[in-house]
Amino acid sequence: MAQQISDRRDMDFVLHEQLNVGELSKKEKYAEFNKKTVDLVINEARNLAVKEILPTRQEGDEKGCVFEKGKVTTPEIFKRPFELLKEGEWVAMTEDPDWGGQGMPRSVSMAAAEYFNGANYAFMMYAGLTHGAGRLVETFGTDRQKNLFLKNMYTGKWTGTMLLTEPVAGSDVGRLETKAIPQGDGTYKIEGQKIFISSGEHDLAENIVHPVLARIEGAPAGTKGISLFLVPKYRVSEDGSLDQFNDVNCVGIEEKMGIHGNATCTLSLGDKGECVGELLGEENKGMRAMFLMMNEARLLVGMQGFACSTASYINSVNYAKERIQGRHLTKMLENDAPAVAIIQHPDVRRMLMTMKSYVEGMRSLLYYVGWCEDMADVVDSEEEKEKYKGLVDLLIPIAKGYVTDRAYDVCNLGMQVYGGYGYTKEYPQEQLVRDCRITMIYEGTNGIQAMDLMGRKLGMKKGKLVMDLMGEITATINTAKGLEKVQPHAETLEQALNKLGEAAMHLGKSAMSEKILDAFAYAYPFMDVCGDVCMAWMLLWRASIAEKALEKAKKKDVAFYEGQIKSAQFFCNTVLPTTLGKIQAILATDGAAVEIDEASFNG
Amino acid sequence: MAQQISDRRDMDFVLHEQLNVGELSKKEKYAEFNKKTVDLVINEARNLAVKEILPTRQEGDEKGCVFEKGKVTTPEIFKRPFELLKEGEWVAMTEDPDWGGQGMPRSVSMAAAEYFNGANYAFMMYAGLTHGAGRLVETFGTDRQKNLFLKNMYTGKWTGTMLLTEPVAGSDVGRLETKAIPQGDGTYKIEGQKIFISSGEHDLAENIVHPVLARIEGAPAGTKGISLFLVPKYRVSEDGSLDQFNDVNCVGIEEKMGIHGNATCTLSLGDKGECVGELLGEENKGMRAMFLMMNEARLLVGMQGFACSTASYINSVNYAKERIQGRHLTKMLENDAPAVAIIQHPDVRRMLMTMKSYVEGMRSLLYYVGWCEDMADVVDSEEEKEKYKGLVDLLIPIAKGYVTDRAYDVCNLGMQVYGGYGYTKEYPQEQLVRDCRITMIYEGTNGIQAMDLMGRKLGMKKGKLVMDLMGEITATINTAKGLEKVQPHAETLEQALNKLGEAAMHLGKSAMSEKILDAFAYAYPFMDVCGDVCMAWMLLWRASIAEKALEKAKKKDVAFYEGQIKSAQFFCNTVLPTTLGKIQAILATDGAAVEIDEASFNG
CATH class of the missing domain: 2.40.110.20 (Butyryl-CoA Dehydrogenase, subunit A; domain 2)
Structure with missing residues (x-):
């Protein structure tokens, strides 16, 4: 039977083959979360998501919330799954078990969150925000406040x-x-x-x-x-x-x-x-408290948008394999040629390949940010701790801003694959587009994310965050260079990374000069190209693992691993050339948008 | 008072300064439509659109159509403006007055259509499809059929x-x-x-x-x-x-x-x-009849999408000038600096500038296609007639596929400018996004448009259509090269045009080879870069007119003309570098999307 919401094989790949989250169980904090436990946790999350939450998505959208005399009534169908979320202790997956949390690694929680949010993230927000508010109490509250509020929040009672x-x-x-x-x-x-x-x-x-x-x-x-x-x-x-x-x-x-x-x-x-x-x-000190919580909130929003896109993608794959329409391109002139599944049409493949590579890249990026948070918690040296924290800080605006932008694009492609049906409420694709759209706006608009990346993160610790990230990417490139199939893509990424470094230096300098306004008019394009490079990085990393794994892969895994290499190939050869063009534009830093007279915008 | 729906100054610019539609009145067919008449026609269209149709947009969306026992009830608020459309003879603007049409040039009708569709295109579809169906009767019907059906259709009675x-x-x-x-x-x-x-x-x-x-x-x-x-x-x-x-x-x-x-x-x-x-x-011969009507239908869909984007843009400009939020970037550290209108923020300007340049480019392109149809009707030589018809054939997939894609992007930017408010139904921006979205799908999905462009139009008449278009673009470039301010942009466009020619040759050859599937996987990116080049062409054309006009411009027009040059500058320096990157990817024609095993798409 076709999978729903998300692709478990790929999630497992990220958790166990890319990030090796089972290794975290060697540390005391996560001792209970060996690979077997992780798999069980995700099985449970999947079951709950597919069987109990997914069936609420369409009805939740149609019925919506009703406001009357100061009271809000949520869709009736939400009541049962919300009780089940509480029973399963899913409100505070990563938090302190003493306060009602499950204490799991954040990286692992990302997979569960992907299932939950992909099933119905409007519903999940009741729990998601509870978790965030609880974190504020946990971090800044007095013992009395924790005793009075926290456990009731982490257990979802309040x-x-x-x-x-x-x-x-x-x-x-x-x-x-x-x-x-x-x-x-x-x-x-x-x-x-x-x-x-x-x-x-x-x-x-x-x-x-x-x-x-x-x-x-x-x-x-x-x-x-x-x-x-x-x-x-x-x-x-x-x-x-x-x-x-x-x-x-x-x-x-x-x-x-x-x-x-x-x-x-x-x-x-x-x-x-x-x-x-x-x-x-x-x-x-309220703003400081907010800032400390911001990373988590923004990562959640990235996950919300991403989860819409992964659901849209898996729906599209299933649909494209089933929907029969049109002759094969090589048989266009044969009037009696059979109609084929639309996955055989090159343009549909282009759309699916685009969706696949972004979804895989975004999944890896989001889980990786969670994993960096885990590492910051468990590594011994202060230096390493700082490195991982810095990577999180730097990647958050990308994990929110870039990811939700691309997630929205993926959802729109997911509608396009369905043709006219995609625009109707008969299929989930149009709702995923509508639900996804707000993730580009709330929790700091994506424009704000871009400002954060360029204006704050780029210069933090004299650029150490950026240097650390470039170091990580370079390590992936160097590994890939030693592998036959992925080696050319490593070189393409290296070229893009070097150009990106140039753009970062250039914008950093411009932002400190009288060209500050021009520079900030390119904050958004800069976030965009940073995101592209991160996608290529993740896909190259994945492809390198896949190339090695193929040597002794079981037959059932061959298509999966080969698909990883294809994603990297597609992205590096199709998207990165465009990224280089965007970087050219950033380096040119044209001033038109800043110079133009307000009166030239007629309204 | 701020304008609504669209920017009249810019519409007039396209009609009278770029296309000189008044000149058409020198031909017998359009003798009644001198500049003064054209302006009157558009005034009327604007009044009807702003006063009678625009007020139906939100309510039409909220109430929608109701289906009961085989009958469909449209929103009550539609009844009056539909009567006014009939009274004003707006159903068949360009058709034969003997059958109830107004007989106006298509180029002029584009401006009226922009107002109408920008006001509420869901409503306008009742008239728009009537016009299309009427054209079928007019073209293929017997005299008896015309007498029985046509007049009732063109007058909107049926x-x-x-x-x-x-x-x-x-x-x-x-x-x-x-x-x-x-x-x-x-x-x-x-x-x-x-x-x-x-x-x-x-x-x-x-x-x-x-x-x-x-x-x-x-x-x-x-x-x-x-x-x-x-x-x-x-x-x-x-x-x-x-x-x-x-x-x-x-x-x-x-x-x-x-x-x-x-x-x-x-x-x-x-x-x-x-x-x-x-x-x-x-x-x-039914398909042949459909094909003959297809250009018109597709141009209308391009207009529908575009009209959403122009409304979204003008709303955004008005909002960005009024909405006060945040300090000026150069005063970020001054806690008591005043909040400014958001149009002063570089990232908002980037969004507005992006919207402005696309909206202007798309407006010119759509009106130009209409004008080519007019010219095909009135020019004397068969050769010229063929040229204009060919330009229409070639540009239609761009005017539908590329334009609706970019229109949707513009609508999404138009929501983003409003921040959280843009996602609510309190403002029109979210409806414009939703309404616009179907234009990318119906009347041939944009994937079909891309196939049409690459598979049919590119090779038509041994490539003559493409050569004619490149000739027109080159003429604009040559004019621009002689002008001080726009000359550098002319050179940028020339470079892109040459590269585009290379891509067209390459894909044309590949499509005839065993690489046919790979080639068609790049049909969509090819449409995309063709569209980019057309946008740059139109903006350069506009900027050249503006540079000349500035020499003796009235004070009230200076900002407008300077804004034209800014649009060309922005587009050529910010978008075209990306276009070049996309062309690189097309030339590389990576085969991943075609080669990948279906099983590698997990579902």
């Missing part, structure tokens, strides 16, 4: 959110106007309005815990005066029981293009002056 | 459709199974099922005329045995009055990603054996 955005403070968080007024007893009255709050109000849990960014009365303007507060929907008594409603009012939900199953709420805090919050972490 | 697709015959029309059984009286009983029929059933007109592709009993298999029939919803008596229901049964409408205002119907013909049709044109 859910969590993140209250950042306000009508005038979107990308520019520093302008937020939500106020916190000290009550003298250590608590604060919170007053303000927050918008675009995913899972901000719903009926899946008995309480919702809102970490809220607000400004304590008298605190400085801008980001320096922002503090983080813990604001539950219902107040929590010291014995852990629920107390009165905390004046957190849902005043509406957004009508959106997609993710209809997730409630995007406008929350009005303290309409009756009765919204009480407690400080989470230190005064005026 | 609407029209096109019944091609069947469940097993989509891109592969030749497999269609709808039967036509001769009745001995010159009429035929029609039996079969047709799907994806836009405007197939609705309540805007008293009758619907369906041109139907079907196979006469005993006719050959494949496309050679297909005939075209005229099948009205209600039979038409010889005196022109409506007679009994003609057994054309709507059995359902598609739930789709977008264009909810247009009913996409499944029609079952002859359930009771009472569906009667009459032959339109000759027996077994």
Whole structure:
């Protein structure tokens, strides 16, 4: 039977043949997660995803969330799988078992997350945001706060959110106007309005815990005066029981293009002056807390987008093998030639090959970022720890910005493979396009990701992050150079990597000069080419493993391994030449977009 | 006040400064359409579009079409503007006034169509398809058929459709199974099922005329045995009055990603054996008739997609000038620096500049194709006529395939400029994305367009079409070389054009060799780079006019003309380097997508 949601063989390849995650079990922290356990965990995740979550995707989209008199009702079909997520302890896969987590390596959790999010990520957001909010409590909370909130969150009994955005403070968080007024007893009255709050109000849990960014009365303007507060929907008594409603009012939900199953709420805090919050972490250090959580949140968004694309891809492969339409190109003139499966048409193959190579490259990249986080946790030397942390920091904007861009492209190709049927709601492809689209916007638009990459990450530690990454890529290239089949692709990637280094130097310098605006007009193209090179890197790495594995591969694995080499070949010969062209444009840094008179944009 | 739907200044520029459509009035056929009349026509179209059609866009999407017991109800808000379309004689703008048309040049009709389709193209499809069906009757019908049907169609009293697709015959029309059984009286009983029929059933007109592709009993298999029939919803008596229901049964409408205002119907013909049709044109010549209409239909789809993008662009410009968010990049470290309009951020400018240059390039290309059709009608020499017809044939797959691809990209950028708001239904941007998406699929998927370009058009008349196009582009380059500001861009385009010629030669040869499958796997990238070069051509042409005009421009026009030069500069320096990279990949013609084992695509 055809696979659904994702390709297990490929996931296993990344986990066990590329990253060897079983090796992590040699370290105390992950001692329980040997290869066998990892496989069992992923089996369970797959079963839950395919049998219980996937059937909710279309209905969740059609029914959506209903807002009435301050209450949000989620689709009825969500209730059972949410209970199962809790039972299976899937809300906090990677967190401390003492607080209700499963304690698994992040790399392994990526595979489970791929299944879950590919099945229905609008549904998964209720759990995903809970996990993120819990991490804030775990990292910045007092013991009392952890005891009162954390276990209920990590077990999914209560859910969590993140209250950042306000009508005038979107990308520019520093302008937020939500106020916190000290009550003298250590608590604060919170007053303000927050918008675009995913899972901000719903009926899946008995309480919702809102970490809220607000400004304590008298605190400085801008980001320096922002503090983080813990604001539950219902107040929590010291014995852990629920107390009165905390004046957190849902005043509406957004009508959106997609993710209809997730409630995007406008929350009005303290309409009756009765919204009480407690400080989470230190005064005026709210932004720092947010930044620490940002990597995780952005990686999750990359995963959400990616999971849409992997589902779209596997659907397309299955469809293209079954759908009969048109004669084979070499038999176009034979009127009675049989119609063939569309996978035999070169243009359909071009689309599938494009999807395949991006999906594989993105999968490896996302799992790799998770693995770097694991390594940062378990390696002994401080130097290595720093290296892995740096790689994560550098790769996050790519794992969010580039990955969601390409994931959206893949979803669009996935619709195109289906032809007219792809545009109808009879098939899942159009929903995957709509759901995927928001991942390019929220959690920092992809433009913001590009600014982060060029403006912050590139120069961090005097460029050490970039040097480390180039070192890793070069190591892959050098291995590949010694292998017969992949060797030419290694050389193509090397050329692109060198050019990329040149572009990074050039933009880095320009950004420090009077050409700063021109340079930043190329931040996005720069993220784009960095992503291309990372894709090629991952595909070359995979192909090198595959070439070696082919020597003694079982028959059933031959097509898989050969397919790995084909992906690298396709990407290096078809995409990288375009990447080089893009790099040329970056090096030229044309100033038109910056110089043009505002009045020349007619509106 | 900000403009809506589209930029009139730019439309006027294309019509009067680039194409000089007023000159057409020197020919008898278009004698009535001097510049003044053209401007009046477009004023009227704009007023109708902005005041009457645009207000139906969102509601048409939200309410959609309702199917119940074989009947389709369109959104109530459509009724009035449809009457106004009829009153204003907008259904057949370019057709013979004797049959109810306005007889205007196609180039001029493009501007009106841009306003109408940008306002709500799902609504406009009821009129657009009527016009197409009418053209079939006009071209292939007998005098009797014209008298009975045509005037009612061109005036919009009756609407029209096109019944091609069947469940097993989509891109592969030749497999269609709808039967036509001769009745001995010159009429035929029609039996079969047709799907994806836009405007197939609705309540805007008293009758619907369906041109139907079907196979006469005993006719050959494949496309050679297909005939075209005229099948009205209600039979038409010889005196022109409506007679009994003609057994054309709507059995359902598609739930789709977008264009909810247009009913996409499944029609079952002859359930009771009472569906009667009459032959339109000759027996077994149905495909030829379809091919003759294809250019027009595909150009319309290019316009639909483009119109979405132009609306999205103008919305984005207006929004970016108004939306205040974030400090200026050079004042990032000043905590109390004022927030600025987002148009001041380099990355937003990159997006707007990208949108601007594509929208302008696409507008010129589409109007130019219309103008070539006009010229083919009015030039005296057969040679010139052939040249213009050839240019149309060659450019149609680009005007449909490339334009809708880029239009979709522009719409997606248009959502991105709005950030989170762009994903909500509070603003029009997300609907424009959804509506635009189908234009890449229907009327021949863009993959089919690419096959048409490479497989048919490239080799037509031994390559004369391509040579003619290259001649036109070269003429523009030569003019531009003599101008100070645009001269460097002329050289960049010349380089790309030469490379494109190389790619065309290479693919043409490969397609005739045993590398045919590899070659066709690059049909799509080839269409892509042809489109890029056409965009650069149009932008260079525009910039050359602008550079000359600047010498004596009025103050109010300076920003506009300078903006034209900026568009060419941006495109040639930012996009064309990437185009060159894509051409490199085409020349390399990597075989991975063709060679890969089907089993390597895991599903």
